[in-house]
Structures are given as C-alpha cells and as structure tokens.
Amino acid sequence: MKLSKKTLDQRSEHLYDVIIVGGGMGGLSAAIYLQRYRLSCLVIEKGRGRSFWMQDTRNYLGLPPTTPGRTILQQGQDYLQDLQGDYLPGFVEDVRDEGETFAVKVKVGKKDSTYPVLRSKYLIAASGIIDKLPQLPDMQNVYDYAGHNLHVCLICDGYEIADKQCGLFPSSEAAINTAFVLNWFTPYITVFTMGLFEVGDEMRQKLKDHGYPLIEAPIKRFMGHHHEMTGVELEDSSTISLDVGLIAMGSHYHSEYLRGLDLEWKGNNLITDSATCRTSHPRLFAVGDLKDGINQVSIAVADGTLAATAIWREIRRQSPPRRWQENLSG
Amino acid sequence: MKLSKKTLDQRSEHLYDVIIVGGGMGGLSAAIYLQRYRLSCLVIEKGRGRSFWMQDTRNYLGLPPTTPGRTILQQGQDYLQDLQGDYLPGFVEDVRDEGETFAVKVKVGKKDSTYPVLRSKYLIAASGIIDKLPQLPDMQNVYDYAGHNLHVCLICDGYEIADKQCGLFPSSEAAINTAFVLNWFTPYITVFTMGLFEVGDEMRQKLKDHGYPLIEAPIKRFMGHHHEMTGVELEDSSTISLDVGLIAMGSHYHSEYLRGLDLEWKGNNLITDSATCRTSHPRLFAVGDLKDGINQVSIAVADGTLAATAIWREIRRQSPPRRWQENLSG
Numbered sequence: 001m002k003l004s005k006k007t008l009d010q011r012s013e014h015l016y017d018v019i020i021v022g023g024g025m026g027g028l029s030a031a032i033y034l035q036r037y038r039l040s041c042l043v044i045e046k047g048r049g050r051s052f053w054m055q056d057t058r059n060y061l062g063l064p065p066t067t068p069g070r071t072i073l074q075q076g077q078d079y080l081q082d083l084q085g086d087y088l089p090g091f092v093e094d095v096r097d098e099g100e101t102f103a104v105k106v107k108v109g110k111k112d113s114t115y116p117v118l119r120s121k122y123l124i125a126a127s128g129i130i131d132k133l134p135q136l137p138d139m140q141n142v143y144d145y146a147g148h149n150l151h152v153c154l155i156c157d158g159y160e161i162a163d164k165q166c167g168l169f170p171s172s173e174a175a176i177n178t179a180f181v182l183n184w185f186t187p188y189i190t191v192f193t194m195g196l197f198e199v200g201d202e203m204r205q206k207l208k209d210h211g212y213p214l215i216e217a218p219i220k221r222f223m224g225h226h227h228e229m230t231g232v233e234l235e236d237s238s239t240i241s242l243d244v245g246l247i248a249m250g251s252h253y254h255s256e257y258l259r260g261l262d263l264e265w266k267g268n269n270l271i272t273d274s275a276t277c278r279t280s281h282p283r284l285f286a287v288g289d290l291k292d293g294i295n296q297v298s299i300a301v302a303d304g305t306l307a308a309t310a311i312w313r314e315i316r317r318q319s320p321p322r323r324w325q326e327n328l329s330g
Numbered sequence: 331m332k333l334s335k336k337t338l339d340q341r342s343e344h345l346y347d348v349i350i351v352g353g354g355m356g357g358l359s360a361a362i363y364l365q366r367y368r369l370s371c372l373v374i375e376k377g378r379g380r381s382f383w384m385q386d387t388r389n390y391l392g393l394p395p396t397t398p399g400r401t402i403l404q405q406g407q408d409y410l411q412d413l414q415g416d417y418l419p420g421f422v423e424d425v426r427d428e429g430e431t432f433a434v435k436v437k438v439g440k441k442d443s444t445y446p447v448l449r450s451k452y453l454i455a456a457s458g459i460i461d462k463l464p465q466l467p468d469m470q471n472v473y474d475y476a477g478h479n480l481h482v483c484l485i486c487d488g489y490e491i492a493d494k495q496c497g498l499f500p501s502s503e504a505a506i507n508t509a510f511v512l513n514w515f516t517p518y519i520t521v522f523t524m525g526l527f528e529v530g531d532e533m534r535q536k537l538k539d540h541g542y543p544l545i546e547a548p549i550k551r552f553m554g555h556h557h558e559m560t561g562v563e564l565e566d567s568s569t570i571s572l573d574v575g576l577i578a579m580g581s582h583y584h585s586e587y588l589r590g591l592d593l594e595w596k597g598n599n600l601i602t603d604s605a606t607c608r609t610s611h612p613r614l615f616a617v618g619d620l621k622d623g624i625n626q627v628s629i630a631v632a633d634g635t636l637a638a639t640a641i642w643r644e645i646r647r648q649s650p651p652r653r654w655q656e657n658l659s660g
Contacts, residue, residue: 029391036489062402072392159366187652211657274604302632322517327541
C-alpha cells in the first residue's frame with residue numbers, strides 16, 4: 001500500500017525482507033520482482049529523480065520512444081500496489097546496520113515532518129543520481145529546456161543531436177573532452193565554459209584543430225520557446241544560435257545515507273558483483289546509476305532483476321521447505 | 331527495411347557494422363541501440379522464438395503485466411524500421427570468420443529457399459533457446475496450454491503458481507529437484523515422469539518426505555479448455571486434477587551456426603564479459619538466454635544495451651574525428 005504519516009504506524013513493528021531506497025527504474029523493477037517472489041518490500045522515494053525528468057525514453061524496448069519517464073514510474077507504482085508492495089514518499093536520512101537488520105531513518109513530509117525508523121533484512125540502494133545543470137540567475141529558464149532539447153545523456157540522445165548545431169556545456173576542462181565523443185554524432189560543436197574554469201593551451205589548440213569554437217563569457221539565458229532551446233544569449237547580449245545542447249557538468253550522487261556503512265566505492269559509484277548487484281556488504285545491494293556501469297533505463301531494470309533474484313535465492317535457501325501435509329503419513 | 335528474397339540483392343555488397351542473429355528481446359534491443367548510435371545493422375530472425383510464445387510479460391517494468399511477448403517484438407520491429415535498421419526473416423545456417431569480417435549464410439524462404447551470404451564487422455548471437463515440451467501423440471494438446479497455465483519459467487510465473495495444485499513435468503531425475511525450488515511458491519506438487527526415466531530410491535524418499543506424489547505412468551493428454559489446463563489424463567484413463575503446471579525439461583539452444591568458431595562455453599551457454607557481453611572472440615557478442623545468466627526479458631534487453639554500446643565505443647575510437655570544416659583556417 002501507499003504509506004503516509006497517517007498509515008505508517010501499521011508498519012512500525014514490521015520487519016521487511018527488503019527496503020529499497022529510491023523508486024526509480026531500478027528500485028521499482030526490484031520491488032516488482034521481490035513482491036512476485038512473495039517477499040515483503042518497501043520502496044522509499046523522495047520524488048523527482050532523474051527518470052522523472054526524462055521527456056522521452058528512446059532506447060527501452062517495448063515502449064513507444066516518446067514515452068516519458070514519469071509514465072513508466074507511474075505504471076511501476078500502480079503495479080507494485082497490485083502486488084501488495086509498500087511505497088512511502090519520503091527521504092532516507094540514515095541507514096544503520098544492526099547486524100541482522102538495517103534500521104532506516106526516513107524524513108516523511110516536508111512540513112511537520114516525522115522521522116520514523118523502518119527495518120529490513122536487506123537493503124537495495126537505488127537512489128541514483130541527478131545531473132548538475134548550468135546555474136543561471138533564472139533557473140526556470142534552464143528547467144524549461146533541460147531534458148527536452150538541452151540533453152544530459154549522449155547515449156540516450158546522441159541520435160537526436162546528429163548533424164545539428166550543438167552547444168556543449170561542461171563544468172571543467174576535463175569535461176570538454178565530451179566534445180570528442182559528441183563529434184561522433186555532430187561536428188558542429190560550440191563549447192561554452194560560462195567562465196567557470198580556465199582552459200589550458202593544449203585544450204584550446206585541440207578545439208581549434210577540430211574547428212570547435214570556445215565561448216568563455218557568462219551566459220545570460222537560453223533562448224527558445226515551448227521547451228525548444230534555439231540558442232544562447234551571453235551577458236553582453238550577443239547571441240549564438242543552436243539547434244540542441246548537451247550538458248556535461250557531472251552528477252550529484254544520492255548516497256549520503258550510506259556514509260555510516262563500510263562499502264567499497266569506485267569514485268562516487270558503488271562497486272557491485274555483476275551477477276547479483278551485491279555490494280561489498282553481504283546484505284546491501286546497489287542498482288542503477290549509483291552503481292558502477294552505464295546509466296541507462298534498461299540496465300537499471302535488469303539490475304533490479306539481479307538484486308531481487310539474489311536476495312530471493314538467499315532467503316529461500318535459509319527457509320524450511322514447505323511440505324504437502326495431507327500426503328504425509330506417520 | 332524489412333528484407334526479403336526480392337530486396338536482398340540491394341544488400342549483397344553491403345558490409346554491415348553488426349549482424350544480429352535473432353530478433354528476440356536481446357537482439358531487438360541491441361539493434362535499436364546500434365541504429366541510434368548511427369551504425370548499420372541487420373537482424374536475422376527465424377520466427378517463433380521463446381518470447382513469441384510468452385502470453386504475459388509480468389516482470390518487465392513499464393508495460394502492463396498482461397502484455398504478450400509478440401506485442402513487444404512487434405513494437406521493436408516497427409521502431410527498428412523507423413530507425414532504418416534492416417530486418418530479414420530467415421534462418422542462419424553458418425557463420426564463417428574471415429578475419430576482419432563475418433560471412434553469415436542465411437536460408438531465406440521455406441520453399442524455393444535462397445542461401446545469401448551477408449557480411450558484417452561484428453556479430454551478436456541473440457538466437458536464444460526454446461523450452462523442450464512434453465512429447466504427446468497430439469502435440470496441439472500441449473501447445474494449447476504451454477505458456478498459458480502450463481508454465482516453463484519459475485522466476486516469471488512462480489507468483490501465479492502460489493498455493494495452487496501444481497504438476498511438475500521433469501525430463502530427468504535431476505530435474506525433479508525443481509520441486510524443491512517450486513515449493514517456495516506451493517507445497518501442492520505432483521511430479522510426473524511420464525515413464526521417461528528411472529527414479530532412484532533416494533529421490534523417491536525425498537519426495538515422500540515432502541509429501542509430493544510421484545506419477546510414473548505415461549500421460550495421454552492434458553485436460554482443460556480455452557488454454558486453461560485443469561489436469562492430466564494418464565494412459566490408463568485415470569485423471570489427476572491440477573490448477574497449474576511447470577515444465578522442467580530443459581531447453582534447446584539455437585547455436586548450431588556457431589559450431590565452426592572457437593568460443594568458450596559453460597555447458598550450452600556462451601561465456602561473456604559481464605560489462606560488455608563480449609564472448610572469447612573479440613568481435614562476437616552474445617546476449618539473452620544463449621549467454622550464461624538468468625533468462626529474463628529485462629536481462630536480455632540490458633544485454634543488448636551493453637553489447638551495442640561496447641561495439642559503438644570500439645568503432646568510434648577507430649574512426650577519424652569529425653571536424654567542423656568551416657571554422658578551420660589554414
């Protein structure tokens with residue numbers, strides 16, 4: 001059921017088999033599998049994650065490429081409810097390992113918040129990442145285009161960028177190298193640093209050799225209408241026309257709640273076993289963008305399959321077998 | 331485009347980036363990614379693979395659980411066509427490694443067949459498996475129920491079996507052990523050997539200890555109507571009522587065309603690198619049920635993502651960079 005402040009009391013003594021932190025693609029996939037394995041699970045979702053902002057899901061087999069991420073999320077939430085899984089809108093503040101169980105502290109409600117602690121045998125970290133965006137005085141101007149034709153993922157949307165005039169918005173000199181992957185799709189690349197960082201001579205020369213203009217002035221605003229970005233206006237009011245944009249500013253990783261646990265990381269990504277999505281902690285699994293690997297819907301959904309199946313196998317093997325009593329004599 | 335005997339000539343000199351053997355979930359996912367990476371690919375599909383027979387896709391996030399496999403396959407084929415990918419109904423008879431290319435010999439057409447040879451730089455083996463079914467005098471009687479409530483996959487359909495009277499149809503004594511996983515979902519298990527193999531004393535005792543009847547007589551037919559199996563009639567005309575069934579007779583692996591290549595196998599499954607789905611052959615990838623791992627739609631779809639992305643990265647890195655000519659001086 002969908003839990004809230006009012007109904008949460010019903011679960012205060014319940015020990016879930018699995019609590020899943022994050023109700024994106026990986027978390028919902030895991031939850032559906034777990035409920036279908038007849039285990040009890042709870043998904044805790046803070047809302048407005050990366051897939052919520054996806055306007056089109058173009059690479060996921062079975063759905064029209066115009067399907068927004070939120071449509072998939074809603075289908076998953078509804079199905080989870082049909083399968084009697086629990087879903088709680090809330091923000092996981094902390095996870096404590098109690099030996100046999102995890103204690104998960106959740107902030108529920110933005111006003112008059114409560115801080116229930118819920119417990120499970122296993123934990124799946126499915127809280128993902130969120131892309132960093134250019135910081136302009138009017139952020140609404142950025143939100144108007146981000147996820148539409150101001151893209152954040154080259155694998156997802158390179159096809160839509162093909163042979164178009166593309167603005168690249170990196171957050172560091174290293175991120176400018178995205179241009180030399182982006183140019184598989186289009187050579188018409190203009191790099192905007194917004195004055196955020198210095199560009200060394202070597203990179204300047206490399207861009208020049210490729211014919212990619214480098215614009216270092218701060219940006220006043222994105223131009224366009226109806227979520228279709230058409231260019232950039234700089235602070236001096238000069239403008240540059242663009243067909244599309246690609247933001248390469250890195251990501252924020254939603255993993256603060258894991259800081260008290262001893263886990264193996266590769267940078268900001270959790271290292272997991274490829275066959276099970278198990279982290280270095282035997283009862284903690286990670287799926288989707290938070291784990292090391294390609295950030296794609298299909299991968300997160302498969303991760304959910306792997307983690308749920310591994311947990312089911314472990315619980316099943318530790319459980320007594322069910323016998324058909326009426327056939328037993330003596 | 332959808333190729334046929336008539337239009338195949340147009341491709342006789344074409345070197346594809348990738349030929350994909352099998353247009354199931356993994357093959358179509360790979361093809362969609364490859365076309366969106368602006369590579370050229372051809373899917374060769376013999377028809378009526380495992381996912382074609384799936385009546386409900388209950389564990390795949392984003393689609394109603396009542397979605398038949400063939401609906402997903404059709405969506406994938408249509409989308410591939412929109413993306414200008416090639417699709418050829420045909421049966422791959424042989425693959426020869428020519429060093430830089432693969433030569434793929436296809437049988438096209440069941441009558442007056444032609445045997446074109448098509449070429450690619452990379453190959454993706456996505457030809458999967460098909461479940462072996464009980465062999466009854468009237469196979470239509472089996473087809474009427476298989477994939478409906480006569481299941482073949484415990485992960486997919488265990489939930490639907492829960493607490494029901496279930497017939498288990500194994501093809502060997504070892505396969506009887508499926509009962510001791512199936513009993514996670516239901517303890518009301520009757521094992522039918524159909525007289526196909528001997529059952530040793532130890533297994534007999536184990537079944538007895540669990541209270542699971544063992545029926546060794548040949549089966550005359552499945553009873554039921556409208557694709558709903560309701561029990562089994564034995565050769566002596568006695569009947570046993572059942573709510574559902576689970577077939578555990580193993581699978582046929584569609585991999586004959588690979589026999590001329592030096593590849594690493596784990597039994598009938600191809601061994602692949604978990605991050606890329608690459609086999610022991612550097613230009614040959616395997617996705618879905620043919621590779622080692624869990625046989626699930628979500629996994630096959632993610633495999634397609636991994637293989638396509640690995641191939642794209644390799645081709646991209648070997649290609650000259652695209653420069654923006656008009657910005658280049660001197």
